[in-house]
Amino acid sequence: FILNEIEAGKLAGLSLRSASGPDWSGIETAARSLLDRGVRKSVTIHFVEGAVCVDHTGTPWRQGSVILPAGYVQGATGAGDAFAAGLLSGIHDNLPWPESLRLAVCAAAMCLAHPATSEGMKPVAACLALGEQFGFRQPGGMTKSE
8 A cells, every 4th residue: 555644644543744844653653553454565655755664564664755956846746656656666576675665766756857747757777876866865854965
């Protein structure tokens, strides 16, 4: 199950954001509550700062989003769908959760380069290279240059 933090918060009855950003622990809690309600494989919740996935064993995985330079974002329409496509591509290719989540945030970031819904998308290798070029936020909100 793939959804954003607003949708997850409404389903779980939790507030998952504050003025200071996402509540990473609360997002894990929301994912677990959705698993408890019958999701069988995993729940992945994405948001501007990254994503959280909790698999059927209860193991949580976190991935920060790509740190994009000023002026990079031309439009956000389609970024959630690009995230889902990246995640599903990783799942299809039997990648471990950390690699699937990294691909997902890189695909979402690539999508932001164009105002149309999918015109900014590039092949998987280019998406991953974008993440390596700019680095990733540290889950929990701290930034780290890579």
